[in-house]
Amino acid sequence: MKSYLNVEDTGIEFPMAQGSFRALRNVNLKIERGEFISIIGHSGCGKSTLLNIIAGLLNATEGVVLLEDREVREPGPERAVVFQNHSLLPWLTVYENVQLAVDKVFASMKSKAERHAWTLENLALVRMEQAVDKRPNELSGGMKQRVGIARALAMEPKVLLMDEPFGALDALTRASLQEALMEIHTRLGNTVLMITHDIDEAVLLSDRIVMMTNGPAATIGDVLSVKLPRPRHRLTLAEEPAYVQARAAVLKFLYERERRPSEAAA
Amino acid sequence: MAATIVKLKRDHAEAVSAATPAVAVAVPASVAPRRSIGISREAIVRLVLPFFTFGFVIAAWVVVQTHIAPELPTPAAVAQRAAEIFADPFRDAGPNDKGIGWQLLYSLGRVSAGFGLAVLVAIPVGFLMGMSKTFNTAWQPLIQILRPVSPLAWLPIGLLVFKAVDPSAIFVIFITCIWPTLLNTAAGVRAIPQDYLNVARVLKLGPLEVARKILLPAARPYILTGMRLSLGIAWMVIVAAEMLTGGIGIGFYVWDEWNNLNVASIIVAIVVIGLVGIGLEMVMNVLQRRFDYTAH
Numbered sequence: 016m017k018s019y020l021n022v023e024d025t026g027i028e029f030p031m032a033q034g035s036f037r038a039l040r041n042v043n044l045k046i047e048r049g050e051f052i053s054i055i056g057h058s059g060c061g062k063s064t065l066l067n068i069i070a071g072l073l074n075a076t077e078g079v080v081l082l083e084d085r086e087v088r089e090p091g092p093e094r095a096v097v098f099q100n101h102s103l104l105p106w107l108t109v110y111e112n113v114q115l116a117v118d119k120v121f122a123s124m125k126s127k128a129e130r131h132a133w134t135l136e137n138l139a140l141v142r143m144e145q146a147v148d149k150r151p152n153e154l155s156g157g158m159k160q161r162v163g164i165a166r167a168l169a170m171e172p173k174v175l176l177m178d179e180p181f182g183a184l185d186a187l188t189r190a191s192l193q194e195a196l197m198e199i200h201t202r203l204g205n206t207v208l209m210i211t212h213d214i215d216e217a218v219l220l221s222d223r224i225v226m227m228t229n230g231p232a233a234t235i236g237d238v239l240s241v242k243l244p245r246p247r248h249r250l251t252l253a254e255e256p257a258y259v260q261a262r263a264a265v266l267k268f269l270y271e272r273e274r275r276p277s278e279a280a281a
Numbered sequence: 282m283a284a285t286i287v288k289l290k291r292d293h294a295e296a297v298s299a300a301t302p303a304v305a306v307a308v309p310a311s312v313a314p315r316r317s318i319g320i321s322r323e324a325i326v327r328l329v330l331p332f333f334t335f336g337f338v339i340a341a342w343v344v345v346q347t348h349i350a351p352e353l354p355t356p357a358a359v360a361q362r363a364a365e366i367f368a369d370p371f372r373d374a375g376p377n378d379k380g381i382g383w384q385l386l387y388s389l390g391r392v393s394a395g396f397g398l399a400v401l402v403a404i405p406v407g408f409l410m411g412m413s414k415t416f417n418t419a420w421q422p423l424i425q426i427l428r429p430v431s432p433l434a435w436l437p438i439g440l441l442v443f444k445a446v447d448p449s450a451i452f453v454i455f456i457t458c459i460w461p462t463l464l465n466t467a468a469g470v471r472a473i474p475q476d477y478l479n480v481a482r483v484l485k486l487g488p489l490e491v492a493r494k495i496l497l498p499a500a501r502p503y504i505l506t507g508m509r510l511s512l513g514i515a516w517m518v519i520v521a522a523e524m525l526t527g528g529i530g531i532g533f534y535v536w537d538e539w540n541n542l543n544v545a546s547i548i549v550a551i552v553v554i555g556l557v558g559i560g561l562e563m564v565m566n567v568l569q570r571r572f573d574y575t576a577h
Contacts, residue, residue, distance in 0.1 A: 072479055102476035106498040106574040115494065119484045150574065170484075219440040 017084055017222045018045035019206060020174055024076030028065060037232045038064045042078070044225060044235060046174075049204045053217040055265060056227030056236075057273065062210045063178055063199065065227075069208065070096050070176050082173060092120045093260060095172035099179040101163040103151040110147040113137055113166045121168045137169040138162070140199060157188035161195065179207040181216065190249065201246060214269070219247060226268045236273060239264050254274070327570050342365075354545040362545035363552075374554065376529070381550070384534040385557060388523060391447070391530065392515045395454025400508060401464035407504075408496065410463070411470025432457040436525055446526040450519065457518045458511035462504065471495060504572045509565040516558050531557075539562025 017099040022044040029036045038061045051179075056063045068072040069080055071090040080087040084093065089107045090096075095116075104111045107172050117125075117134045124135060141161040151159055160180055167175055180196075193216060200207060211217050217224045221241050221272055228236040241261050242253065339356050346353040354362070370382030410417045435456045439449030481491045514537055523532025531554060538546035 070483065072482060075465055090479070091485055092483060094483070096479065097485050098476055098479065102480055103497070104477060104480070104495070106501070119486065120488075152574075166558065250436070 019048040020046040021081040023079050025068060025075045028076045032034045038230060040232045041234050048206055051200055051207045051220055052225060053221040054210045054225045055217050057229055060227045061233040062227060062232045066176050066178050066210055070094050090171035093173045094176055095167035097163050097167045097169040097177040098181050101159040103159055103162055105151050108148050108150055109143060109162050112162060113169050116166050117169050129250050137165040141165045141195060154186050157192055160192060175205050175207045179210050212263055214265045218258060224265060229273050237268055323509045359545045359548045363549045366549055379529060384529060384531045387520050388530040391450045392454055392519050395451045396458045396512055396515055399455045399458030400462055403459045404466050404504060407463045407466025408470055428460045431520055434478035436522060446528050450522045450526050453522045454515045454519060457515045461510040462507040465507025466500060469500030473499045502575050505569045505573055512561050512565060516561055520554060
C-alpha cells in the first residue's frame with residue numbers, strides 16, 4: 016500500500032567537470048500523514064539534497080517521489096520549505112513576507128479580508144503578532160526563523176520541509192522554537208520532514224529518525240522509531256529509559272557505524 | 282535652488298563682516314565649555330576646521346595672485362562678481378546673454394534627460410546580463426572596450442547622427458550614465474541569494490512576478506549605487522560637453538567667460554557647479570534612504 020509521501024529508489028548524480036558526482040543512491044522512505052520525521056547524518060551526507068529533491072528544487076536522476084500518489088517534479092507550496100537561514104526577504108516587513116505567500120497561494124480561494132486574517136493567524140501561531148511591521152534585520156535570529164515557519168505554515172502545506180531550521184540558533188532560542196514547533200504540530204497535525212544534526216532535537220521532536228550513511232553515494236542507513244508518548248516535555252524526558260535508549264541508538268549509529276570520514280581516515 | 286544658496290551666502294557674508302574678527306573668534310571659545318551639553322566639542326570642531334581650510338585656500342590664492350599670477354582676480358573681485366551674477370540669476374537678454382540660473386537649468390535638463398534614458402536602458406540590459414550567462418558572455422567584451430572611453434569621444438558621433446547640439450549633449454550624458462548603472466545592476470542581480478529564488482520557486486511565482494517582487498527589490502541597492510555614480514560623473518562630463526557644443530549651459534558659460542577674459546565669473550561658476558553637484562548627491566541620498574532597505 017502506498018503511504019502519504021513515498022520516496023522510491025531515489026538517487027541523484029551531479030555532472031562535474033570530470034565525470035559526475037553521485038550524492039544519493041537507493042533512497043527509500045515512506046512517510047504517513049501527520050508524521051514528524053527527522054533526517055540526521057554527518058555534514059555532506061546528502062540530507063539537504065534529499066530534502067531538496069522532495070521539495071522539487073532538485074530533480075532526482077533515478078527513482079521517483081510521490082506525494083498522495085502524484086509525482087513531484089517541481090517545487091510548490093504544498094511542500095513548503097523552511098530554509099536554514101530563514102531567507103526572509105529583507106525589503107519586506109514581517110507581515111509582508113507572510114502575505115506574499117498567502118496572496119500567491121490563496122489568490123483565488125480566499126477574499127482579501129480572509130487572506131489578511133490568515134496572515135495574522137499564522138503570525139500569531141508563532142507568537143510574532145507583535146512584530147508585524149518590523150523588517151527582518153530588526154529581528155533576532157530566532158524571531159526570523161519563527162516568521163520563516165509562519166510563512167511556510169501559511170501555505171497550508173501537505174508536507175512541511177525544514178532544512179536545519181534551528182541550526183544557526185543558540186541553545187536557549189533553539190529550545191523555545193522546538194517547543195513552539197511541537198505545540199504547532201500537536202495543534203495542526205502537519206506532516207513534517209526536518210533535517211537536523213542535533214540528536215536531542217531529533218529524539219525530542221520526531222516519531223521516526225532517519226539516519227543517513229556518509230556520502231558520497233549516501234543512502235538511508237537505519238530508521239529509528241521513537242516510541243515516546245506525546246506531549247513530550249524536555250525535562251521529564253531526560254530520565255525516561257526510552258529517551259535514553261533512542262539517544263544512544265542514534266549516537267551509536269553516528270559515531271560507531273558511520274564515523275565522520277575525516278575521523279575514519281585518521 | 283541657486284537663488285536660495287545665494288541668499289544664504291549673502292546673509293552669511295553680512296553677518297561675518299558685521300562682527301569684528303576678535304569677537305568672532307572669542308564667541309565659540311568662551312561659550313563652548315559652559316554649554317557642554319548643548320553643542321558637543323566635536324560639532325564645533327567639525328564647523329571650525331573647514332573654515333580654517335577655506336581661509337587657508339583664500340590666503341594662498343591672495344599670495345599667488347599678488348606674487349605669481351597677477352592676472353587672477355582677487356577674492357574680493359570674485360565676491361563682487363558673484364554679487365552681480367546672483368543679483369539676477371534668471372536674466373534673459375537674448376540668446377547670448379542669459380543668467381547663470383538659466384545656464385544651470387539647461388545643463389541640469391540635459392543631464393536629467395541623458396541620465397533618465399540611460400537608466401531606462403541600463404536596468405533591463407543589466408538584468409539580462411545578471412540573469413543570463415549567455416547574454417553576459419556575449420556583451421561583456423563590448424562593454425569592457427567601451428567603458429573606459431571618455432564619453433566626450435562620442436560627441437562627434439552624436440553631432441553626426443543627430444545634427445543638432447542638444448541631442449548630442451544628451452547622447453554624451455546617456456553614454457556616460459549607462460555603464461555604471463548597467464554594470465551595477467548586473468552585479469546586483471548576480472548577487473541575489475539563491476534562497477530568495479528558491480522562495481520564489483516554492484511559491485510558484487511567474488517570471489514577471491519574480492522580476493517585480495524578488496529581483497528588482499533585491500538588486501535595488503546596487504542599482505541605486507550605479508545611478509548615484511552615473512549622476513556624479515554626468516555632472517562632470519556635461520561641463521566639458523557644453524564647452525564643445527556651445528549655445529547655452531553652464532559649461533558653455535565657463536568657456537564663454539574665458540573668451541571674454543572674465544576669470545572672476547569662471548571662479549564663481551566653479552563654486553556653483555560644485556554646489557549643484559552636492560545638491561545632486563543629496564537627491565540621490567534621499568532616494569537611497571527611501572528605497573534601499575540595507576540603509577535602514
